[in-house]
Amino acid sequence: MKNYYLLLCLFAFEVGMAQNKFPTKFEETRGRETVTYEEGIAYMQTLAKRFKTIQLQEIGTTDIGKPLHLAIFSLDRDFNPKSIKAKGRNVFMINNAIHPGEPDGVDASMMLFRNMATDKKLQAILKNTVVIMIPFFNVGGTMNRNSYSRANQNGPTAYGFRGNARNLNLNRDFMKLDSRNTHTFVDIFQTWNPDLYIENHVSNGADYQHVLTHLATQSDKLGGELGEYLRENLIPNLKLKMKQRKWDIIPYVNVYGNRTPNDNGIPQFFDSPRYSSGYTTLFHSLGFINETHMLKPFKQRVEATYDFMMAMLEHMEGQGKKIQQMRKITAEEVTKQEKFTIGWKMDRSQFDEITFKGYTPKMIDSKITGKKRLFYDRSQPVTKKIKYYNVFKPTLTVQKPKAYIISKAWYNVIDLLKKNGVKIQQLTKDQTIAIDAYYITDYKSYTRPFEGHYVHYGVKVKTVPQEVKFYKGDYVVFVNQPSNRYIIEALEPQATDSFFSWNFFDTILQQKEGYSSYVFEDIAEKLLKENPDLRKRFEAKKQQDINFRKSARQQLNFIYQNSPYYEKEHNRYPVFRYVKNQSLPVK
Ligand SMILES: [Zn+2]
Structure with missing residues (x-):
């Protein structure tokens, strides 16, 4: 002792x-x-x-x-x-x-x-x-x-x-x-x-x-x-x-x-x-x-x-x-893991009770504004049970692809993935590959900069299977890694802090080519004549949508966007989802 x-x-x-x-x-x-x-x-x-x-x-x-x-x-x-x-x-x-x-x-x-x-x-x-x-x-x-x-x-x-x-x-x-x-x-x-x-x-x-x-x-x-x-x-x-x-x-x-x-x-x-x-x-x-x-x-x-x-x-x-x-x-x-949750919402119906040691809040008259102001009265400490809302429920879950394929053009994205320990492989030859492409169908953006960005949110996507030409050296990120969660949060455009949300891919949101209406009128007429399905959808939209009916520009745009003249790159998210089981030529 x-x-x-x-x-x-x-x-x-x-x-x-x-x-x-x-x-x-x-x-x-x-x-x-x-x-x-x-x-x-x-x-x-x-x-x-x-x-x-x-x-x-x-x-x-x-x-x-x-x-x-x-x-x-x-x-x-x-x-x-x-x-x-x-x-x-x-x-x-x-x-x-x-x-x-x-x-x-x-x-x-x-x-x-x-x-x-x-x-x-x-x-x-x-x-x-x-x-x-x-x-x-x-x-x-x-x-x-x-x-x-x-x-x-x-x-x-x-x-x-x-x-x-x-x-x-x-x-x-x-x-x-x-x-x-x-x-x-x-x-x-x-x-x-x-x-x-x-x-x-x-x-x-x-x-x-x-x-x-x-x-x-x-x-x-x-x-x-x-x-x-x-x-x-x-x-x-x-x-x-x-x-x-x-x-x-x-x-x-x-x-x-x-x-x-x-x-x-x-x-x-x-x-x-x-x-x-x-x-x-x-x-x-x-x-x-x-x-x-x-x-x-x-x-x-x-x-x-x-x-x-x-x-x-x-x-x-x-x-x-x-x-x-x-x-x-x-x-x-x-x-x-096959599915990853990228959207969450607090569940207001569930909570823990915690013992909170506070001060009594009061609304008193402000000597500055003459309005009411909040005042915590420290002479009146209180101890009480309060609710702590600490349960979050999934609102958006995505199925992982087998791999993401990314063109060399997005080198800044590749650099960040590498920095975060993501293993990345590269295609060994030029090849056309069947992939799932996301099209960004809707999003909102901050109207003033936040941390140097006009952050996007409320992102909606549509999946369109298509064939895309890739080149030797393009990047393939297999989603079979311990860093899978990082990969998904970074690359799924709907995730809160995805690279898309932080403006890494804003160039895809801008249409690069267009048309003059007086020229396209004749082309549109020909397109409708040769494509009965397009005509049917066009007529149906005219029936249903009064604004569409009133707007010549909207009507021509509809035909343009449903024609081969419209660029497939517009709003197409350039991180492609490879979902097939065949192996890819990579090293
Ligand atoms: Zn702090």
Whole structure:
């Protein structure tokens, strides 16, 4: 017993020493300040120099031209992802400063790395887990330091800006990859294939007592055994571990404006793959977004973030093998899976009840506008059960093709697929192939740019079997891979964050040739005479549609579009679905 106490004292002494010797700026300022980019990197360099268990790597670049850093903690000093995986180690990935105005994770991770390197007690839970950490993902935003852009946030005194060097919100960039930052991120993610991913944020929205909320990936979307594990095991266990550390955590309070969680409950945030946790889901990696509450003091938020990462590490050490096993099975299953859901809708009829610790919301008179305004009365805290709508149902499911065939012309699309670890083959000779083509029959688009795009949504397609001439070297993507979910979300045009939605294929939406009516009149007459079926459809449409009857242009267009004169490329989606069973000449 005596020895035990002595040991404990030694541990405490050692951690205390480390803090004295390697204090972070956060600690030195008693939780008032966060590091600048230069300070943060210098600190991590110092740790990497001093401790053999830490390595700091420069990987790829970012939009501002500075490298993206990756810090690695590995107890047995092995920093090679391949051999680490071969040893069956868990990989736990942390991403910070994707939104640099929300820097809690930066300071918490610096302390975590220092303590992992110095605290023997902490090292006892790091025998099977390697931790990789991006100190600053949005480097440009971190360097754009100010004290105002987080108008609703309680510290630190200065911080970075949400937009990156190109004013992109990087947490919308995981499918379209407009930034070099995200290109580098994908390289890291695909190299390390983390079992668990956590990204540190600070919330916006409603006021309540909870310091930390979590936004795990939507479990129905994760699906199968992993989805159930996330919902039934991982989240309850994290909740318990956080409770032991005095934090009462609940799911992200996805409520804005004058709505309050107190009465309406909370709808679960739906993370399509433009978001990091939606992206990690496509590769069966358990993704967590950690949101501390903006109105809580910076010091408290960083401490909660630190504890949440610790709770994750503890969970990993005990359950990592099981998670790895489930991921392996899921990856095998998904290679054989036939149908994929790409549209989801919240099921309002199903919900969990959670204990919510809020403040009483009131509508009071505004001294500014003279109208009513929302006011959370902190003198009246309330604890109540509220509804948490966390079940999503499929609204659109597609049958996978055997393969997608893509012309070399769409090299940008091929580059992204390759970057994401998709195996791609190429046709070995010129050949006409019978495929299913999608025609885009309807879509809507944003009228103002969103993240540099006029995003499409409400996409409808019609499948038309046809023969298309392909050339040697054109690309064939077989849908029999562990990355099947990524392939489908990227290439099925109706998926929320498909390449089509993000404007990669907009040129096909424009007609390139046309006709002069006075010339086409005579051709149309001849066409109708020679084609009784076309005439029948034309007459029927005239009967049914009064606008059509009134419009000469519409009538001529109808005949034109049903004739060989109309270009088959117009609205034809250029990623073709190969659905036959015959093998293709590829290598
Ligand atoms: Zn954020």
